[in-house]
Amino acid sequence: GEDVEQSLFLSVREGDSSVINCTYTDSSSTYxxxxxxxxxAGLQLLTYIFSNMDMKQDQRLTVLLNKKxxxxxxxxxxxxxxxSAIYFCAEILGGYNKLIFGAGTRLAVHP
Amino acid sequence: xxxxTQSPTHLIKTRGQHVTLRCSPISGHKSxxxxxQVLGQGPQFIFQYYEKEERGRxxxxxxxxxxxxxxxxxELNVNALLLGDSALYLCxxxxxxxxxxxxxxxGTRLTVT
Numbered sequence: 001g002e003d004v005e006q007s008l009f010l011s012v013r014e015g016d017s018s019v020i021n022c023t024y025t026d027s028s029s030t031y032x033x034x035x036x037x038x039x040x041a042g043l044q045l046l047t048y049i050f051s052n053m054d055m056k057q058d059q060r061l062t063v064l065l066n067k068k069x070x071x072x073x074x075x076x077x078x079x080x081x082x083x084s085a086i087y088f089c090a091e092i093l094g095g096y097n098k099l100i101f102g103a104g105t106r107l108a109v110h111p
Numbered sequence: 112x113x114x115x116t117q118s119p120t121h122l123i124k125t126r127g128q129h130v131t132l133r134c135s136p137i138s139g140h141k142s143x144x145x146x147x148q149v150l151g152q153g154p155q156f157i158f159q160y161y162e163k164e165e166r167g168r169x170x171x172x173x174x175x176x177x178x179x180x181x182x183x184x185x186e187l188n189v190n191a192l193l194l195g196d197s198a199l200y201l202c203x204x205x206x207x208x209x210x211x212x213x214x215x216x217x218g219t220r221l222t223v224t
Binding site for chain 1 (some may be wrong): 115142144145146151152153154155156159169201203207208209211212213214215216217218
């Protein structure tokens with residue numbers, strides 16, 4: 001079935017690293033994504049990783065992919081208050097652009 | 112360049128009414144997808160259109176329909192509105208179907224009373 005799972009809430013101190021985890025179900029997914037949603041806004045594409053990679057780094061963001069366990073994580077280094085948002089993990093299914101999203105992880109950054 | 116635009120921003124309708132939501136993709140993008148995001152949940156796929164043809168449909172009733180125009184903009188129509196249709200409706204554009212970067216608009220907040 002189609003099911004992407006994420007923990008619902010994460011609280012970190014400003015300056016620390018945040019790690020948001022996700023498990024997905026379809027081993028044939030070719031791309032896996034991280035989106036950010038701030039209150040009242042649409043989704044911002046943060047980064048994505050191709051399924052034949054196990055790591056991708058983009059400035060403060062590091063994505064790790066474990067295909068065997070169908071586990072995806074997003075690490076945010078030096079977390080800032082502006083990083084407070086909901087983070088969605090998504091996998092792509094089918095021959096077209098159908099994204100399957102998790103329920104989102106709310107990241108709260110405190111001083 | 113402008114990103115994905117959607118109109119209206121907010122909308123309040125009564126049960127049983129009909130609604131039309133509009134989306135303009137990023138210039139040069141030919142594929143548009145629609146998603147429904149109920150409060151507290153992740154977005155759910157409704158439709159994908161590419162070159163004016165429906166390429167994919169999610170698990171939504173026939174009350175939901177969409178179309179894409181020659182300029183690649185798109186409309187989502189919902190008939191016989193139910194309270195459960197209250198949600199944020201998001202439009203995403205990508206260069207082509209099968210091209211894997213999808214960019215989302217700010218959404219239309221629909222409230223059904």
